[in-house]
Amino acid sequence: MKTKDDKSTGGDPNSDASWLERNVNVVIAGLVIACIGSLIAQLWWSPLFDAEHGHPPEFAIEELFGFEAMFGFAAFVGVVFLGTGLRLIIKRDEDYYDS
Amino acid sequence: MIHNLPPGLIMVLGALLLPFLGQRLSAWGALILSSLSLAAFWTTPELHVVTLNLFGQDLNIVRIDRWSWIFGLVFHLAAIIASIYALHVKDTKQHVAGMVYAGSAIAACCAGDLITLFVCWELTAVSSVFLIWANGTETAYRSGMRYLIIQVTSGVLLLSGAIIHYHQTGSLVFENFLGLEPGQRGSVGDLEFGPLLILIAFGIKGAFPLLHNWLQDSYPNGTATGTVFLSAFTTKLAIYSLARGFAGLEELIWIGCAMTLFPIVFAVIENDLRRVLAYSLNNQLGFMVVGIGIGTELALNGTAAHAFCHIIYKSLLFMSMGAVLHRVGTTKATELGGLHKSMPLTTVFCMIGGGAIAGFPLLSGFVSKSMIISAAGYEHMFAVWIILLIASAGVMEHSGIKIPFFAFFAHDSGKRVKEAPWNMLTAMAIASFxxxxxxxxxxxLYDMLPFETHYEPYTAAHVIMQLQLLLFAALAFVFLMKANLYPAEIRSTNLDTDWVYRRFLPRLIAHVGKLIQLIDSLFRFACLSMIKRFLNWLSKSCSARGWLGSTWSTSSMAFWAAALLGAFLILYYL
Known part of the structure; x- marks a missing residue:
């Protein structure tokens, strides 16, 4: 598609792959390492989850190892699946309101 | 002298002079006006009140306390950033509309009475619609009309509520309608009718569930620069007003929870990235409404802090999508991708905005949103706390990942456009900073909050927990993409509550109109038939052979004459 001001050159997407595009797996590996790191950090700093260090857990579930990690993963997947289901009901043609 | 005038008035009145500067200089004029207004606001003494007696009624046209100060300040910052962002625009009416809109929003948050609030409230509505209409398309025109009708309705409700409230209490002062102090809570049942109408007015402007869809309908139809203005003021003015008038109203907690949840589901499947941002905005308002409902000092501080941070990072996100719109001509995810190669700075700024809204440590959203979540925790509201965590993961999905990923990475669209203009980059750089x-x-920021706070966001536990939530949410995205379970971007329209007034009601009215037309034509037909039959009967009756037209015999005439005289005689004696 041409741009509004016809500034797009419409180049070949594969001819000038950026570093990120060539190293997607490195990025994913970095993310996995960061995830594992956050879990290890919880083990390492678990004594900080008490009243003396300014963050008393308000709910018992917070003390569960990796609770936020599991919750973040599950909530994200849940939201996406809900959205996918919702699409079946509410999706219409792009010009629905213009037709 | 200047401090006795409503803050923002410099921008409103100055905007009227912008057309005399011409197309090119009016943009610079807008920037100078917003800077001058900030300078005047900055030097305003704290706890400043100006009273004006109008028709025997004292109106607090200026009331600057800590609530007004933080909102007035961030509104000014947003106006300056948006003015820089719009420096390349050679459309004077957009600059005039932007200045009147921003100025009236600033004046509204410094208004101490309901009438001044109403005047500014309506002025924001009337001025801002020109930022949508400036797009020049039929779609934008229709969307702007819907926006205007809804916003003006909100103003009418506000005025009606204010009048009823005055009739009931004799006061027009804008303060907590339940008389609650921080930490106290009340319910809608305790509200009189006037404040209830005002709550609905605020709810419309604040995009409460089912009243929200003007936001997703209109903002994506604004101009690239106009939407940056729009994103900053209207809804946050509603948040300010709710915090001022209804802090501690319990129902707001659950309304806010609903607001945090439903937009994130819609955002997953939305193709227009500016509309995704509109849903995202709605979700962020939910956090603030929850804070207002909880009503403790920490929660209200969290609301004010989150509004402050939100205005800046949401402007940043809208600016990045505006830059894409300016260069590519669309913000539809299906037509974007790979733009990080040709718009690297915009990409970085967008990712900073995405990180800030998601609440990554060292970015603004982290230090504000966590106050509200902590406030829910401190009040032992487990369900609310869980909902806010789900919403946080949802924010990561739509704004932290979806917006930057589908615009700048994902499948390469092959588009190699220029980087955004220098003024757009400057505005985005300031917001990122x-x-x-x-x-x-x-x-x-914490020192400016309405109440003194000793909240510490950077505890090791808090940082680690937040990182776990966000990093594993990102991991979930990778998993879903790799497993082909993430819904593909599709060119489509997704129905929302605007379907009711854009499709259902017009069709219902059309069908009811047809039914009325049918009944009307049947009725007319029946009446005409009856009249026709009567005329035929009359015609026949009066014809030479008809019973009226024919000649009567002398005997029957004498009989009827005698009968009539007899009847007359009887009636006479009665």
């Missing part, structure tokens, strides 16, 4: 500066050095 603010996001990082607030995230790193948050104390000045």
């Amino acid at each position: 603010c996001c990082i500066a607030i995230g790193v050095y948050y104390q000045p």
